[in-house]
Amino acid sequence: MMESGPLTGPVPTDGSADGTHPRPAELSGVPAKPNPADGEIGGTFWRRFTFRRPLAALILQRLGLSVGLLFAVSLMISGGIEALPGDFATTYLGQSATPQAVENIRKDLGLDKPWTERYLSWLGGAVQGDFGTSWASKNSVGEQIGKRLGNSLFLAFFAALISVPLAVGLGMLAVQFRNRLPDKIINVVSLAAISLPEFFVGYLLIMFFAVKYGIATFPATVYDSMSFTERLSAIALPVATLVLVVLAHMMRMTRAAILNVMSSAYVETAELKGLSAFRIIAKHAAPNAVAPVINVIALNLAYLVVGVVVVEVVFVYPGMGQYMVDAVTVRDMPVVQACGLIFAAFYIFLNMAADILAIIANPRLRHPR
């Protein structure tokens, strides 16, 4: 389904959706026998490990791939910033800066050192959670992120908690009433919801619930001293916005995933045998639909992590997204770099989780032919 249809959501990052991948070399010639005895197969340790524990080997492989990808991303962000034109020192001081002042600020920010040296020291720090100091505020970036990341995750967690069951339920409802009125209504409404920009949904909700009826709070600022329930009521509107934004995507993809299973030959056979609709869904369709649905959920959670950026700006919520947008407007590169890497890390690891869960749920993926 991911391959033939146009993509409406985030996609797996490792190319697992594309069926044309050559199978990994170390898996070629895996015997049909599940647990071959020692000595029956030769080769390296990894080769034997793949034979004996195919699942663990695949998961390890995916983990390694993700870490490698993350490393490549960090290289790309850092290298890209370097390669793109634009000198920060001149941007900072304006056009009329004297060459001496530019030179001083370059030295101050450490820009006079070669790029490789700066990248390596940055990466070394980043692995330990030290992202350097912000150019604008001279605060520690890692400290700021530590505070704000928790806030962002708090928001995303509650959005996921509400949207996932709702999306799966509605998706199943749409399949159950396929091409009848409920399905058509859900289809049109979700199509409209996909087209709404996050900030429009956000302001619409503020307009109605905070300004007109006064039952919600705006802006959604949270403090350290707030109690849990106070926090919950503060994030009610941002969470509602995120749910609305992500729900339509997730539901449509769930519907497509289940329909994909429902239109396969074995379900048709079951229909022709005269089984009841419930039995077909419970016994034949559901076990095969679990993997794609889990995949859909994980991909949308990855999307949620990014959707947080705009929602935080709309609701003036002190999270990672707002931190990053503020930093971009003043060109505070250490902050931008750190936030970019962390967002990418969440995205990559959620995609990896989707991949691994799909492999666990579908035994056929463990022994690729």
Added chain:
Amino acid sequence: MNLRSIPFSAWVGIAGIALAIFCAVFAPVIAPFGERDVVGDIWLPAGGDFLLGTDNLGRDLLSRLVYGARTTIFVALAATVLSFSLGMLLSFTAAVVGGFTDQFFSRFNDLMMAIPTLIFALVVLAVLPQHLWILILVMAVLDSTRVFRIGRAVALDVAVMEFVEAARLRGEGSLWIIFREILPNTLSPLLAEFGLRFAFSILFLSTLSFLGLGIQPPSADWGGMVKDNKDGIIFGISAALIPGAAIATLAICVNLVVDWLMKRTSSLKGGRGDA
């Protein structure tokens, strides 16, 4: 294909797109006031001289909306066309040439897609100077990764067909095979994809403008207008919601047409076609 076979929802979509394009093309004729003229008090309510009221600086909201259609549609369309040209050229090349070229393009594409689009755009726009063509280029390059993925999948399906093999045996070059054999046979699914990417571009541009990184003031564009007027929301002034609604309406209209195109494509392919 006859006109009767087009469903009602697609007609609504076509009408909406036509209206927006009409506004964009004839903006100076339709708009009652100039794009940047301060004509009255700030945040006047709708009605009277100003059909939709005025904005945070006292400019006529309707005129800004009409001019904004021009900027928004032009930038989104330019970015989409560019991303399609780039993505399709690279993906078809990858599918036809295969081997190392294919691997190199595909793996690099995977790497690009490993970073969320918005985050990538934020990082890149933080470095680059703010010009319109840079914005279009950044949007196009980021979007072309998605086009590449679809284009390669579709082209691979076609590239193994007998008529492509026949063309190869005739001794045609890669360019002939890409433009004369594969492109005409992949046009239908790619057209639907084009609409989808266009809708996405509108939303993406609006989001960037809303964050203050897209089109710079005083040019009118829908996302930027929401940003300009967002402070009014707390006082119950709905000026920010009007451009927001315009973005949403245009995106919905494009999606309605795409939905129909996609159904048509899948029914052409045969099969149970409801997935």
